[in-house]
Amino acid sequence: MSGIFKADTDNIKRAGAIINGGGLVAFPTETVYGLGANVYDRHAVAAIFAVKGRPTFNPLISHISIPEMLSEYAAADSRALFLAKKFWPGPLTFVLPRVEDEPSLDLVCAGLNTITVRCPNHPVALALINAAGVPIAAPSANRSQSISPTTAAAVLESLGESVDMILDGGRCEVGVESTILDLTTNKAVLLRAGGVTREELEAALNEPVYLSDGNPDKPTSPGQLLKHYAPSKKFRINVIEPAADELFIAFGAGYGNAQMNLSPAGDLREAAANLFAFMREADKNPNYAKIAMAPIPSEGVGLAINDRIRRASR
Numbered sequence: 001m002s003g004i005f006k007a008d009t010d011n012i013k014r015a016g017a018i019i020n021g022g023g024l025v026a027f028p029t030e031t032v033y034g035l036g037a038n039v040y041d042r043h044a045v046a047a048i049f050a051v052k053g054r055p056t057f058n059p060l061i062s063h064i065s066i067p068e069m070l071s072e073y074a075a076a077d078s079r080a081l082f083l084a085k086k087f088w089p090g091p092l093t094f095v096l097p098r099v100e101d102e103p104s105l106d107l108v109c110a111g112l113n114t115i116t117v118r119c120p121n122h123p124v125a126l127a128l129i130n131a132a133g134v135p136i137a138a139p140s141a142n143r144s145q146s147i148s149p150t151t152a153a154a155v156l157e158s159l160g161e162s163v164d165m166i167l168d169g170g171r172c173e174v175g176v177e178s179t180i181l182d183l184t185t186n187k188a189v190l191l192r193a194g195g196v197t198r199e200e201l202e203a204a205l206n207e208p209v210y211l212s213d214g215n216p217d218k219p220t221s222p223g224q225l226l227k228h229y230a231p232s233k234k235f236r237i238n239v240i241e242p243a244a245d246e247l248f249i250a251f252g253a254g255y256g257n258a259q260m261n262l263s264p265a266g267d268l269r270e271a272a273a274n275l276f277a278f279m280r281e282a283d284k285n286p287n288y289a290k291i292a293m294a295p296i297p298s299e300g301v302g303l304a305i306n307d308r309i310r311r312a313s314r
Helices: 009-020 042-052 067-073 078-087 123-132 152-162 198-205 268-284 302-312
Strands: 004-006 025-027 034-038 061-063 092-097 114-118 165-168 179-182 188-192 209-211 234-236 246-250 290-293
Touching: 004 009, 004 152, 009 025, 009 034, 009 123, 009 165, 025 123, 025 152, 034 042, 034 061, 034 123, 042 152, 067 078, 067 114, 078 092, 078 198, 152 165, 152 268, 188 198, 198 209, 246 268, 268 290, 268 302
Parallel strands: 004 165, 025 165, 061 114, 092 179, 188 209, 234 290, 246 290
Antiparallel strands: 025 034, 092 114, 179 188
16 A cells, blocks of 8 residues: 555544554654654654665654644643643654553654643644544654654655555645654754754743754754764755855845845745755755855754754765
């Protein structure tokens, strides 16, 4: 049954049955496409790591369908419950203490005493979680360290027939992975920038949100590995004048020498939505051996864009 299927009611129901049967389903979220398995099925979760070529010390995000499930699934304090009410469904992920002493969750959590959880803002993702009847563990649906997929076709190109079913819900709106916020201490710490900005979190909490430099050898959440989201071609960032063999991806006005522009108007959210699709297209372009990208402002969702391209350029 592997391949791309329209995300209609019947196919979502079939996908839910595949999840319950221990299979893998790729599905759209508002951020990127995820590769999903039953969070309680350790064999299915192990298959995610195998298919992606992902190190098992790198924890996975668990996806739930309603904010009310959070306190049943994780030790959520008042900050987490408040932020969930404000930003969920949406591109915000929490790292919280585990409440379930459930051995089947050990692989999802990479053996840590914390769990990483979010409620995605996409009707197909929410319908799939409800059809499966269990939280769904899902990293991005691509080979580890390669460019994250924002279309069903990109999932098929990266993972081929190793996925039991790919639900096609169109192109992802946000285009970069979710923000990850560590709430395991009295300080809110940003582990990965994403669709919900640091400024939005600080305004909501009325307190500072600290930035983590992360330990790539012992990640406490997804997205902390030094090399990630990478094209196969050499990739330079913060470039003003590209070399002749570099395909140049610009941002904003004034770049007459660019083959692509993430947002001619300088809109960071438009740039984020285009980022991975443009990187993938540039990587496949036979006319250029390398890729270069113009500077991106490190404000708002630009923090997430810069995080992704910095890791991609290593």
